[in-house]
Amino acid sequence: MLTSKQRSKLKSLAANLSPIGQVGKDGIGENMLKSFSDCLESRELIKINILENADGDPQELGRELAERLSAECVIVIGRKAVLYRKSSKKNFKHIEF
Numbered sequence: 001m002l003t004s005k006q007r008s009k010l011k012s013l014a015a016n017l018s019p020i021g022q023v024g025k026d027g028i029g030e031n032m033l034k035s036f037s038d039c040l041e042s043r044e045l046i047k048i049n050i051l052e053n054a055d056g057d058p059q060e061l062g063r064e065l066a067e068r069l070s071a072e073c074v075i076v077i078g079r080k081a082v083l084y085r086k087s088s089k090k091n092f093k094h095i096e097f
Contacts, residue, residue, distance in 0.1 A: 002072050002084070006097045010074045011093065014047055022049040023061055028068065031065040037069055040085040043097050050079040 002010070021025035021032065021041050039046050048065065050058045066073035071085035086094060 002074070007074055009085050009097055010045060010082065010095070013045055014074065016023070017045065017047045017082075019047045019049040019080060021046075022051055024051045024052050025055065027054040027055055028061070028065060032076075033068055034084070036065070040069060040083065040088065041087050044087050045074075045082065045084050046051055048081045048083065050076075050081060052079070 021036060023032070030038050036046065036048065041059075047062045056059040056063060056064075058079050058081065059076050062073045062083075064078035065071075066080060066083050069083065069085060074084050076082075084095075
C-alpha cells in the first residue's frame with residue numbers, strides 16, 4: 001500500500017509519461033497483461049489509456065489491471081490509469097521515495 005506522500009511523488013513522475021497501451025472494447029486480455037507486466041518490470045511506472053468503448057468504469061478497470069498485475073493503481077484521471085510496481089531486477093535504478 002502506498003502512502004499519500006509516495007502516491008504524490010508517483011503522480012508527479014507520471015505527468016510526463018506517455019501512455020504505453022490501451023484497454024478497448026475487448027477488455028483486458030492475457031497478451032495485454034503480459035505486455036504491461038514486462039513494461040512494469042522495466043520501468044516500474046506506466047500510464048495506460050482506457051478507451052471510450054471499453055466495457056466498464058475507468059476506475060474499476062484501473063483497479064482490476066493493478067490487481068491482475070500485482071501492482072498499485074496510483075491514480076485514474078479521466079480515462080488514463082497510472083500503475084506502479086517495484087521491479088525485481090538487480091542493478092536497477094528504482095524509483096526513490
